[in-house]
Amino acid sequence: MIARIGEVASRISARFVPDPFIFALLLTLLTMILGVIFTPSSPFDMANHWMGGFWDLLTFGMQMVLILVTGGVLAQSPPVKRLITMMAGIPRDTKSAVLLVSLSAMMAALINWGLGLIVGALLARETAKSLKLRGIAHHYPLIGAAGYTGLLIWHGGLSGSAPLTVATSDHFLSDLTGVIPVSTTIFGHLNVILVIALLIAVPLFLRGMLPRKKDEWQEFTGEVVQAQPVADSPADKKTPAKKLEDSSTLTVVVCVLALGYLIFYFAREGLSGLNLNSMNLLFLFLGFLFFLRPVKYVKAVNQAVKGTSGIILQFPFYAGIMGMMRQSGLVEVFSNALVNISNSVTFPVFAFISAGLVNLFVPSGGGQWAVQGPILINAAQQLGVTSADTVISLAYGDQWTNMLQPFWALPLLGITGLKASQIIGYTAALMFLVLPLIVLGLILFT
Secondary structure, three states: OHHHHHHHHHHHHHHHOOOHHHHHHHHHHHHHHHHHHHOOOOHHHHHHHHHHHOOOOHHHHHHHHHHHHHHHHHHHOHHHHHHHHHHHOOOOOHHHHHHHHHHHHHHHHHHOHHHHHHHHHHHHHHHHHHHHHOOOOOOHHHHHHHHOHHHHOHHHOOOOHHHHHHOOOOOOOHHHHOOOOOOOOOOOHHHHHHHHHHHHHHHHHHHOOOOOOHHHOOOOOOOOOOOOOOOOOHHHHOOHHHHHHOOHHHHHHHHHHHHHHHHHHHHHHHHHHOOHHHHHHHHHHHHHHHHOOHHHHHHHHHHHHHHHHHHHHHHHHHHHHHHHHHHHOHHHHHHHHHHHOOOOOOHHHHHHHHHHHHHHHOOOHHHHHHHHHHHHHHHHHHHOOOHHHHHHHHHHHHHHHHHOOOOOOHHHHHHHOOOHHHHHHHHHHHHHHHHHHHHHHHHHHO
16 A cells, blocks of 8 residues: 555655746746735835845855754764764665664754754664664665654754744744744743654654565665765875864864854853854854864865755745735735635644645745744634644644655655655655644644
8 A cells, every 4th residue: 555655645746746946937937926916015125025135044054054064064073973883784684674774863853853864864874774784675765765854853953044044043933933942942831742753653654654574675776876075185195284174183273262162152141142153153154163174174065065056046036925925915915815725723733734835836845934933823813822832733734744745855866876766655655644643643732
């Protein structure tokens, strides 16, 4: 049954799901049309609103880029890679491999979503490789799908875009919500309960998806070819410039200063100091320290930056969409519609479902909060729902349909050598299996 679902989902995705940038363009045009139909704005007015907001998320966009880059670099650092290699030798079959990979990917994603994505991919590949070297039969696509599960839980973690954004002073909705501390979102009872439930349920659900017929298993077929760093020549090492590039002393001094400041900062601010800027600063210098040699860290950053093109290209369009929705009055139109079909009990569920749908078109937690946040906050305030619960409802909707959204799977597919069609059946089935769990949590604990 799961195999059939995966086959159908793969065919539909291959035929009808274009590049995420196309969704950004279509959503831009749709917003313009809706603004003309449902508000007094003319096409010229909507164009003005679009361009007026186009660059409003430059700071936010850079923060999102740094979250992905710093997490990806940390996952590639020597200490983390050694840990991954050690863990890969633990499983004795596919089921234990799935449990280990999925739980590790989710735990890493709770720390940083970029870290979770890369750790999940690397651990999935190395675990399958270890099983093959030991002559143990295994099903690589299911292990690869387990490596992607960090994207099902990340938005409730320490790098969650929406919770960290509203915890930052002068965020773009501060006039509506003020600063919302992470103690009420990431560390609030609703999120903590849902996180624990997913950490238990997701590995067990995936474990149960292993095909019973071993002739349907697809084993690891070989190492993914990766570029190897060029060895330094003895002559290069003698130059003053090369000595500075390789200076671990320089790294330690700079990192001790930065990390020392962060220790003092968190001791003074506590949880209220946890926001996008402080998290990015922590992972930036922690990754730097783990690489020790400055030139190696620069090379790792150069590699990680390649995965940020979607954010760089699409965020101005999300900002333009946000500008059109705010300035035309579409935020109020959609907010009133949401209020009319829900109440204080059902609103978090409607917010969750709507966020899941929007995520298929706006595959970025930060971009989605920019587009949908004003609508949900407006509606929540009318219904008496707290802004903190609204943020968490959106966060779970955003991460829920990541299991159908191929955008963030690209780094994992590149590292594992798997195709989207090999994992989407399992992740899609997982998405529907956790749905009742999340909905029940939103109803009972908001």
